[in-house]
Structure formats: C-alpha cells, structure tokens
Amino acid sequence: MMNALATSPRPAPPPAQPRVTRPAAAAVARTPSERACLIHLLVVDDDVAAIEYLGQLLKGFAQISFATNGEDALRLAELHRPDLVLLDVELPGMDGFEVCRRLRATRGLAELPIIFATSHVDPGIEARALSLGANDFLRKPFDDVQVLARLRTQLRAAAERTDKPEATSQSRTRILIVDDDATSIQLVRSLLADVGECHFALNSAQALSLVGELKPDLILLDIDLPDSDGFHLCKRLRADAALGQVPIMFLTQSHTLGHEARALALGGDDFVRKPFSAPVLCARVRRLVERKRSLERRQVDHDHRQISDGRVAAIVQACKDAILVVDAAGGVVMANAAACALLNVRAQPLSLRLDELLIIDALGRHCVQRASGQRVPVEVSTSTEGEGADALTVHVLRDTRERDREQALARRQTEAAATRRATASMLSYIAHEIGNPVNVIKGFAQLMQAERLSASQADKLAHILDAVGQLSGLLGDVSDVARMESGQFHVELQDVELHTLAGQACEPAAAQAAAVGMLLSAPPPAPPVRVRADARRLRQCLDNLLSNAIKYAGDGICIAVEIEARGPEVVLAVQDRGCGLSEDQLAHLYEPYNRLGRDGGAIPGTGLGLTLTRDLVQAMGGRLEVRSQPGRGCRFEILLAASQPTDNPD
Template sequence: MKRQTVMIVDDTPANIEILSESLGDDYELFFATSGADALELIRADKPDLILLDIMMPGMDGYQLCGILKDDPGTRDIPIIFVTAMIGEEEEIKGLELGAIDYLTKPISPHIVKARVKNHLELKRYRDLLETLASAADRAKKEFLRSVSHELRTPLTPIIGMTDLVLNTEEDDNKRKYLTMVQKSALRLLGIVEDLIETSRLEGEGMAPENHPFSLKAFLDTVTMEAQTVSSAKGLEFRAAIEPCLPDAIIADQGMLHKVITMLLSNAVKFTPEGEVAFEVSRQEVAGESMLQFAVSDTGVGIDQGDLERIFSEFTQSDGSITRSFPGLGLGLTLARRMTELMDGSIWAENRPDGGSIFQLQIPLVLAETMPGAVASAPAAGVKG
C-alpha cells in the first residue's frame, strides 16, 4: 500500500529534524522552509496532511493556511499548526482559518505520532466515504436511466392501443374503463419522463442550448397551452404580459418552455377551484436585466417551512397533498436544475389571500428581431 504523505513546513532545521525522526518510519515526508516554497510544492503534489509552523518570515503559517483553504484544490488537506505560542486568541484564529489541530513546542515525538495518525485515519475514512457516496450516486443514476427506459418501452404501445380502441369503441362502459387505463398510463409515462430528465440533467457536461427565438410566439404558445389545461379543469386562466417586452431573445427555448410548463401544470394540479395566473415582465436586478415569469394560483398553498424543501427530490409539501395529488415530486426539482443551468433563479411564495406564487427569473439577452416576429406582446389581461 502506498504510504501517506506529510508535508512539514518550518523555517527551523532543528524542528524539521525532530518531526522527521518522529514520522519518517511511517510516512512519506516532504519539507519546505518557507510559506512560498510550501505553496508551490503543495500545488504540484498534494500531501495527505500538513504540519505548519506559524512564525515564519515572509508568508507566515496563518497566511499560507488561508490561501490553501480558499483554494478548492487544496482546502480539504488537513492542517496541524506547530507553534510555541498557544494562547486562546491564536488558537481560535487558526481554527477559524481551517486548521484541525495544534502541536506545541517543544515537540513531543509521541504526541506528534498520535495526532498525525488520528487525523490521517479520519482523512482516510472521509475519503472512503466520499468514494462510496460517489459510486452510490453513479449507481443510482444508472439505475434510474435503465429502469426509466425499460418502463417507457411498454407504455408507448399501451397508450397507442387504448387510443385506437377508444376511437372505434361505442360502448360507454368500456370507454369509461379504457379512458381510466389511458389516463393511468399517461400519468405513469409522465413520471418516467421526469426520471429520465432527472438522470439526464445530472449527467456530466449538461449545458443549455441558447438560440434566438421570438418571445411573442413563445408566450402565445405557452398562454394557449395553459388556457386549454385550465379550462379543462374548470379553472379561470388569466395572463398579464408586459406590452413592451423585446421581440426576440436568446435562451434555451426548449428548457425554458419545460420550466414554465411545469410551474403552470403544478398550479393547475394543486388548484381545486378558482384561478391560475401567468405574468411576464422585465425586471432590473443588481444592474442586470432579467425576464421574470410569475405563476400564481388560488390552490392549497404551501406550508411556510416547505417553501424551500419542495425543490428537493421526491418531495411534496405534506402527506395529505401526496395522497390527494399523487406523483413523485420531481417536477420542481427539475425546474430548479434547469433554471440554474440557464443562470436563473426560482422560488416560491405564499399569497396573502391563499394559494401560492412561483417566480422564475432568467437573464434577458436580446437578439435581433426574428423573421416573421410580431413587434407587440400579447395584450395584458387575457382571460379564459
């Protein structure tokens, strides 16, 4: 087994000699007599642990520790300070910088061996846990991918065949049961599609495909789809779209459509009666132009403590909602991940008079007017 490595950083040769004699039989040792030299060596070949003197000319131990802890590539290396001054103020300062322990001078070989051994064992177990967690995560993603595709394959002909039979069947009782089968298959297909999308978004190198498109045509499509779904459930639908929005923008049109559709579908799903509203506006946030979409409803609302949790995997606001509105709770997780890929933000709020509001913001990147684009956006206050 490869021996673990320890970097000793001290400007006093006598201290290096004592530490070397204490640890040389058990570990691979590297040495540096200044903070600058140590930084160069550590970045070239990361050790498993660092023994770091505080009082050194030039870059002292505190400065070197701060640099290493600010660097994602070195921040996880355990650092033990070696010092003759160990007042409470100094100890707190070192621990706040990220050191895990202190050794005091004069150096005791037995204490050095014990401290280094304990902290390297802890690091070994932590590294092992991270490796196991990474392997488990990869296995989970592969399982989701495999199972999702296996489930989707038989669902497609089930949906197609029931649709074919429904077009020819005249018996009302049979049509009733066939419709139930088709709706259940479609719901299951939706869950499978969410699982596939989840595993796809968690893959390496996933990035949005940004292209110019007509914002008006896009909003017309979204509004028409939402109005159709809302009307089918007996809900009123209202769209309020700012009239001075740009003709064309640059974004991932497909990804944006999915996120907005998820929010609107959720609003319809969790609103037994009343209204679903869709508002679009331009906002200035910290000097940056943002395109903001708001989806509000008069539905069941969200527990205050769940406003953030609902964006986690397999989560709905509470058990009673899950029983009334079945599903895996993946939609909002997917919405957040896609929003983050678009450099946007998404959050939920409760309406004072009942129901909830979901806000989506993405950077507004203007494009030249698209061929055939109409200059004005849909009129505010569209109702259905």
C-alpha cells in the same frame, strides 16, 4: 614615593594617541531586547501549502514576509533586511541557488542566515546549497519540532555574529597606561606594541575622563600619581559598573610592604614592580587580556542564548499547534498557549503527567483527556533532546476534529454522489425498459378508439389513455433526471420570444384550470420579449409550474402568468393565490420524490417536477426562485438572461 624623574624637568609627553570615537547613533546596532521583538522572517516558496504551513507555524512574530519568486525575494530582502530567510530550491524563473548567490553578493546581506527548504532527496542538492553559503538545509514535508530547532540554532548563530558588544568588535586590544613617568610610558608602549594600542593618562583626573570614552581592555596603574594615589583611583574604577570586568594591573616602583596586598584587596588583578622583565610583563598582560576576552565571550554566549531562547519561546507560544515539553519522569515542564487551550485550562498544567493528559482510546487514536472527561482526538509528533535524567521530550499535538469532520463530510458527499449515479443509471434503465410496453399499450388504445365502441367502453378507453399519458410523462421526467445526474444532459440555447411561448402553454393549461373551477390568465399583449433559452425545455418548465399551480392552489383560485424585465434579466412568473407553503416545506421544496406531505392523496404526481424544473433552468444559465406565505399563495419565478438586441441591416 614619586618616580626619580618627578623632581627633574619633565621631557615632553609622548604624542597623544588618537582617541576611540563611538559610532553615530544611526549606525549603532539594535539592542538585544529591541531585536528580540523585531524578528523578521522572509519565506521564499511558490508552494501554497508550504506557505500556509509556515505562516501558521511562525505566526506571532512581529513580521513575516512571503515571496513566491526570486525577484520578489531579492527586492524584499533589500527592503526589509530580514533576520533569516527560508528558501525553496525550485522557484519560477530564478531558482533558489541563484537567489542565495545574489544575497551573498549583496552588501549588508552577506551574513544573512539562509535555510534551504525543499522536497528534493538528491544529496547533491544539499551539497550545492551549502557550498553557495546556505547556513542549513531542511527537507519537506516539514516537522514542527525540527523547524523550530533549526530556527533556534540559526538565530543564535546570527546573534553571535551581529550582537557582540562594541568592546569585542574591535580588532585591536586597547590598553590604558596611568603613569606620570614619560620614560616608563614610552618603554611600556614599545614592549606592548604587538599586544595592542596603548593610550596614556598622566594623572587620576585624565584617567577618569578618558576611561569612559576609551573603554580599555586593560589598565596599567602606577601607585604614585601627582593628584592622587593609585589605590584611590583603583577604588573609583572598580565602583564604575560600566567598566565591568576590565582588569587592573598595578605597575609601580613601590617596594613598601603591604602595598601589593592592599592593591589586590581593592580589586587589582596583578601587581608588577619596576624594574620588570619584558617577557614577564608581556605574558602577564596577555593573560589578563585573554581572561577578560573569555569572560566576555561567556557573557555574550549567555546573553545570546537568552535572546534566542526568548525568540524560540515567542514562536512556541504563538504556534497554532499545541506543544507539550515533558521531562524524563513524564512530568509536564512547559505548555504553550495552544496546548492550554486544547486542554481547556487557564494556566500551564505543570502539576500533571503526560500519561494523564495524552491517552489512546478504544479505536487506537491519540486523544487529549480534559479535566471535564471530554476526549479530543489529536495527531502527535514527538522529538527527544538529551539523554537520561536530563532528557526532554517535545510533543506537538494537532487537533484533528475539524479535519475528521471535513473528511467525514467528503466521504458522505462521495457516497451520495455514487448513490445518485447508481440511482440515475437504474432509473434510466427502468424508464427505457418500461417505455416500450407503454408505447404498445398507447398504440393499441388509439387503434381501439377508431372502432365503434359503446359509451361505457369509450369512457374506459379514455381513462386508459389518460393513465398512459401520465406514465409517459413520468418516464420522461425520470429519464431527464437520470441524464442530469450522469452529466449527459444538454440544452440548445437560442433566442426565445416569451409572449408566444407563454400563450402556447397557457391555452391547454387554461382548459385544465377551468375543468377544476380555476381561472388562468395569460400575459397581456405586449412588444416581444426575448431571452436566451432552450425553447422546448423552457416550455417544459412553464408546463410544470402551471401544472403544480392547478393541482395544489385550490378550487376557485386565480392563476396568472406574468412577464417583466428586471435589469439584464427577464422574469417569467407563475403566481397563484392558494394555500401557499410553510417555511419547513420551502426547506424541502427541491428534494426529489418529496411531495411535501401530499403523498397518497387524490392529486397525481411524483415529486420530480420542481426538481427537474430547477435543474433545467440552471442548465440554461438561469435560476428558479420562489416566494410564498401560508394562506397567500406562491410565486415561482424563472429568471433568464435577456437576448442582446441586434441591429437590422439597412
């Protein structure tokens, strides 16, 4: 039945209400699925250890930016618009409080979640941070589980603020009135002015064209319409998935039996007959709008929880440390990728119990028990959420094998250094104490040389003096090694002319070589070549290399001393064509007291010469290199920096 005014001339319809316009594409917020894979965290901290820790913990996010001072933090925040900021209090220049204040005053960043992270224990620091607008506060040292939980909470809160559907972001409720009675429309609009803004359609076609653009919060629907009836329109509206939970109230003059039941069966939410009571209509409208809002809030909460849970799941899966989540019965309900790798399994070990995976060994250490029987030592951090049968315990496991190896290596190095220092101290003492009687023996032997001796006595005295000379040289080497180990060794660098030094060393060495049937050749005459070195110590190094060549090269072998320029360096080399050294001998060449298998032979020596030579060359800023092949001899090269030429004054 049509309204009473339908057969009489219709008054002009009420002025058209402004239609709701949707934001331009560029202004539409990212969808939840898009935001879930575009999380951007900004970590502001000048503590390198904290940066490395957070970088590893949060690795796997699409973007993680770091700033070590306030200015860079503000610039990166403006540039990238991150989803969350982890902010230290103490920063060089601008402190964290000022950074927080400026972020809160920056357009577009005022709602940015900020978590302060600091080692301060003063409760006033936390109060000040929260008063400046911080969302949360963490203290160092960090706990993995706590950091992840706080991130989860703040990401969820941010999602609730920024990801709300368009319908709930409007401050006014939108009501669509579908009726061809202008008087009724005007009356309903005036009654619901305090509830929301009212839009109208005079027939089904107008309603269908307007509803998609308007996205109303409530539809008031008459049964009798010019081009259809309200039942048919209700059915079409309920078939539109985009309308979701929009309530439909039938508002009609119909008193036909069965109309109310049919309207509710087709998806109507309420049925009010005209004439109606104004307070009742307003109360029913408010109830339907509030019910819709409540449903939307629950849906938004559910969606946001899924979004934030997905974000946290991404963090957990990408976390470098192994994470196991265990239920109240001790069964594993979740393991991240790092946990699967630590357990050496491909799939999550959901069929196993924690006490089968995590044990304590005989040394009292926590260990992960692999299926192969291998035990991996771990460091464990535990946190429990919930109570009773619903409790979940999170175990963060960190493989300590690498750390244990590093600590063991550091202990061995410390012990070796202590042993070297103790040995050096002992050697220095022994060399000093033995040196006095050796000097006495040498002095009296020299006095005896001045006396008239038989040939046999003179030969024996020569042997004594030779032995004393070797012992004095050994004591000198031991003293030098002791000073090297104790850090008390010093060299005096100056310009040294190599041809002169080589000639001085080659003259006595040539006589020694000739005595055993060897030929020693000195560098040919050439223009002066100067290097930065300690002349006495460089002569000592060359003497050691020549002595070794004469001792070990073999009878009839030629030995050559060579000098050549090589870029900014100068090479002083000793080349022999003797038996050479094997790869295994080269690997142990500079070990003190190691004579490379020649102990106990007729050739005298202690195994200190090359070690001392290398250390002396390094002390002068150079390096000692060796090239050798078995059967082809050895080439030892001392490389030193060439002296810088100076201009002679006119």
